[in-house]
Amino acid sequence: MTIQPDLAGVSFAANLAAFGDRPAISVGDRSISYGELAQLVGAMSRSFGPARRLIALEAESTLSSLTVYLAAMASGHPLLILPPGGGQASEKLIAAYDPDIVARSAHGDCVLDVRRDETRHDLHPELALLVSTSGSTGSPKLVRLSGASVQANATAIAEYLHLRPSDTAATTLPLSYCYGMSVVNSHLLVGASIALTDLSVVDPCFWELVRSRHVTSFAAVPYTFDLLDRVGFERMDLPSLRYITQAGGRLAPEKVRSFAELGQKRGWDLFVMYGQTEATARMAYLPPDQAVVHPHAIGIPVPGGAFRLEPVPGLDASELVFSGPNVMLGYAERPEDLALGREITELRTGDLARQGPGGLYEIVGRRSRFVKIAGLRIDLGQVERILSDLGLSAAAAGSDEIVAAAVEGDRDLALVAKTLAQDLRVPRAAVELYSVPSIPRLANGKPDYPAILALSVRPEPAQPEDVLHADDDNSPATTDSVQRIFADALERQDVAITDSFVSLGGDSLSYVAVSVRLEKVLGRIPQGWHTMPICELVPAPDSAPSGYLGKAGAPGSVGRAVQKWQSKLLASMETGIVLRAVAIVFIVATHIDFFSWQGTAHVLMALAGYNFARFQLTGSRRERLRRQLRAVARIVVPSIAVIGLAFVVTDDYRWHNVFLLNSLVGPPGWTDLSRFWFVEVLVHILIGLAILLVIPGVDRALRRWPWGFPLVLAGIDLLQRFDVIELPYPGQGPVLWLFAFGWAAAVSRRWWQRAAMTALALLTIPGSFPSEYRSATILVGFLILLWIPTLPVPRGLHLITALLASSSLYIYVTHWLVYPYFDEFSKGLAVAASLAAGVVYWALATRAMGNAERWLRARSCARRNVQRITS
Missing domain, CATH: 3.40.50.12780 (ANL, N-terminal domain)
Structure with a gap:
């Protein structure tokens, strides 16, 4: 019609x-x-x-x-x-x-x-x-x-x-x-x-x-x-x-x-x-x-x-x-x-x-026996009929949160509950089945539905107060408070309690900020916290703090007094954070001739390998490649911005400096054009590894031999140590092996692996550099990283150490432009100004890059949405 x-x-x-x-x-x-x-x-x-x-x-x-x-x-x-x-x-x-x-x-x-x-x-x-x-x-x-x-x-x-x-x-x-x-x-x-x-x-x-x-x-x-x-x-x-x-x-x-x-x-x-x-x-x-x-x-x-x-x-x-x-x-x-x-x-x-x-x-x-769960109206009579069709004698009750059913007999009901939830099209957690000797009934013989529903009643868990504040040392840690730390530092809004720092895309640049805030709320964070889910990081309310010995091993009153005195003056910080802060101060001071202490840049190279192993090697090959390229971008973008500015306003640099290529196409040996060698070589290593590890066979080798793989890389690079091959690194010699040593140190889980790394360091680091004290600095720095997980830091220097560690890359690339303006007045002032300028640049650049990443994420989300809706 x-x-x-x-x-x-x-x-x-x-x-x-x-x-x-x-x-x-x-x-x-x-x-x-x-x-x-x-x-x-x-x-x-x-x-x-x-x-x-x-x-x-x-x-x-x-x-x-x-x-x-x-x-x-x-x-x-x-x-x-x-x-x-x-x-x-x-x-x-x-x-x-x-x-x-x-x-x-x-x-x-x-x-x-x-x-x-x-x-x-x-x-x-x-x-x-x-x-x-x-x-x-x-x-x-x-x-x-x-x-x-x-x-x-x-x-x-x-x-x-x-x-x-x-x-x-x-x-x-x-x-x-x-x-x-x-x-x-x-x-x-x-x-x-x-x-x-x-x-x-x-x-x-x-x-x-x-x-x-x-x-x-x-x-x-x-x-x-x-x-x-x-x-x-x-x-x-x-x-x-x-x-x-x-x-x-x-x-x-x-x-x-x-x-x-x-x-x-x-x-x-x-x-x-x-x-x-x-x-x-x-x-x-x-x-x-x-x-x-x-x-x-x-x-x-x-x-x-x-x-x-x-x-x-x-x-x-x-x-x-x-x-x-x-x-x-x-x-x-x-x-x-x-x-x-x-x-x-x-x-x-x-x-x-x-x-x-x-x-x-x-x-x-309700007058009728219906409940509404997740927007779906559930007929409790139909629930009983479904269970009856499965050969079960049952009575069902419910609320707007769950369907609860008492099932007669001693039965394993897990699979039945899953099947019932699928039939009802509700979440599995909304269905609870209880095995009972007989169905609870009223005096008239009808099922006692309130009693059946009461089977699902559990004591309400205590609701911890939402009390995390970054500057509140006395706030108890909760999963929500730790989630907020991760969300703030990583600029993520999808943080679940099963997520870890690494799974959320955290890297060495954001690691310091998160670890410092976690230490403030948790008191002490466990080694390897970056791979632990949030729900494991937060202690149960009644659990003893980490390191608690119980009555038998508890310190006496004198010991407690000493511990209390020490806790007021000192706070533990992760060794990698302290090394980054100390190294960047020594690098800037040495370049300005405030004092001279060479070798700390090479310690940072080993630390870069250490952090690479911790943050860049999890997940599938595609996820890992995405994370590695993001890490490279977060180094390259702020570095190129500064070097590009220096190229425009001074005559000290060339185009290959701007594009981080001086190590490959610049003049041989050490010149003023080699000032950014560390950033250049680090970026080359990271890009090379990203390309290498995306190859399926290499990926399988890494997964099978996680400790031996970086040692093979180190061995290949050490061939230059014995003059078997030669690469045009500007005056610094090969450094991939130091990066690989740091990588191997991070995955050294057993004492014999750390002992083997110690032996390798003693055999290779001394004599690899022109100066003995430079070699000693690198050796000591590496062994501290390998063996000592945390170092005590005066509480007054806690925040400064964290800031310097977080902004170390930014200080490194900016200090060449900053210190000449202060050097003739005071070298100490030049050092302080260089450090301060790097911290300011870090704050501005990270915010700008965060905004850019959110914009790119929005574009990616839009494309995904188009594919879902219109493809």
Whole structure:
């Protein structure tokens, strides 16, 4: 049958072109105007043909899927929403309702499977949407929605959210879920924008999208707020965010209050909402200014809707009943029901409620045995039937957090719980099965559901205060506080308690800042902390501090007094940090002739190899290559910037200095052009290793012989020591072997490996350099690095040592330009000015590079989003 004029589709979908060139949809870097979207929708509508037919859509968060949805809404074709991803649930619905056209997702596109040119169904003129009730995905029981209901609910939502054309919503929920669908409907109604994505809120790319697209809102179910806590949402800078909406189940009142208060501080609103698919999406909302005061309430009816409370016989409570233009036509359980018109005018919600102060409604219980988890309505009777089909005698209870079931008999229920969670499409943690001798029952023989639910009740863990401050020595360490340190120092927002410093991309340049802050909160950090997950770094509240001996080995009163005196004067710092700080001071002082102590630059070369082994050799070959190239960039960029400036303002350097090539193409021997030899050689080594280690065979060799591999590299380079080969390094001779020695030292886990490294150092370092005391400095520095994990530092020098170590590279490249301005007045002043200038440059450059990395990450996220949505 052809579409009649009075069967025109839903107006917000049919009138997209009215908003002209306003941006409608953004997908990655691509922006689609309302005019362009109207053309896409029109073309799709024409592909459906003139006859009104039943269309089934595997609804995903893609442009093609959205186009099919809007085309059906605009042209009046009833649309059956299928779950995303296809599978058994989709096939059940297709088999039950036999749609005329099936739009399936394939590689980010929608492929139309046209089964017939004319419909075989009797389709009611008002029918627009067929949607599964929450949690009944795959069930033949569907909600029948009219086009007027969809339009009315979109209008009501737009009114109470005060939506405007300048708003942009990110699609945090799937289009197949009525809540996610309502976000699209209400925004397109007013000419606002949709940032189309399927990224999770735990993905840092999602937050880059929020910033780059100036997202003003996103939708959340209760589980989303747990994820927001995990990713450090409270610390995020999101200037465009105007509000967050919450629905899909009850959010704990304490969370409502917490996020509402956070929103008040940060300038955005929290809209707590209540709805059901049977009401097209929304029935009530809690005004944001009431969320802190009345966090238990669902609020007031949406515009155009009304509640009434109907007493329930036998219960001292009333059922919440809703009426409004967004109430469904009725249910469909078979194809013949598609011909039915309106069967109900008000919706019995099944929830028990009361009306409190200010006319706010509050849910106090459920009349039916349903719970809602992660936005999905779970039928507890169906849970019992599933378990019965598995041959188990069970009774199920639940809350908006878990399904708990008592199962008779002594059984191993782990696999059963996993299977049940998959069938219910809820997280595995939301299903708890308990083996019991017999099901708890009331006196009348019915299952005692409160007693069954009580099986899942555990004592609430003590909530540690969120008290980490970088300058508070008395603050107890918590996983959250350590997560914050990692997030701040590494500029990451996706830090989980299972992450480590290395897995998050930490390197030697950020290592100092993190280790110093960790020492301040933890008191002492274990050796190898950079590879330990955060949850292992933080001691249990009742555990003894590291090094505690217990009563039998505890020091006496005199010993405790000495320890207390020492702790007031000295603080332990990691040896590598102290060596970096001391070495850079000695290098600058020697170059300025304040005093002379040569060899510390070569100690830094060994330390560079040591840090390379700790930070650059984990993960897959691709991950490792990315991390190594990032480390090279963080050395090259600030170095080239300074040397380039020196090339422009002085006559002391050449173009090959700027590009760090003097060691290869510059004049032989030591000249003034060789001043940046350390940076040049280090960069050459790092680039060479990045290329070498990406070769599969080399990668396998490294993994098989992690200690022997760097020694082979050292042996090859030491051939120059015996004049077998010769390379044009400017006056410094070969240094790769020192880098490799540091690498081997880092992976020396056993005493005999450290002993072997000591022997190798004694055999090779003395005599390798023109000066004996230079050789001695290098030897002593290397042995300290090899054998001594921490060194005592006066507390007054703790911060200075950390600053000098963090900025050592920046001091090295800038001091050549700084000290000549002070040298004739005072060499001591020249040293101090050079160190200070390097620290300032470090602070400015790291911030600039951090901003650049965030921009690049945003671009990468945008490209990923395009690939996910439109590829």
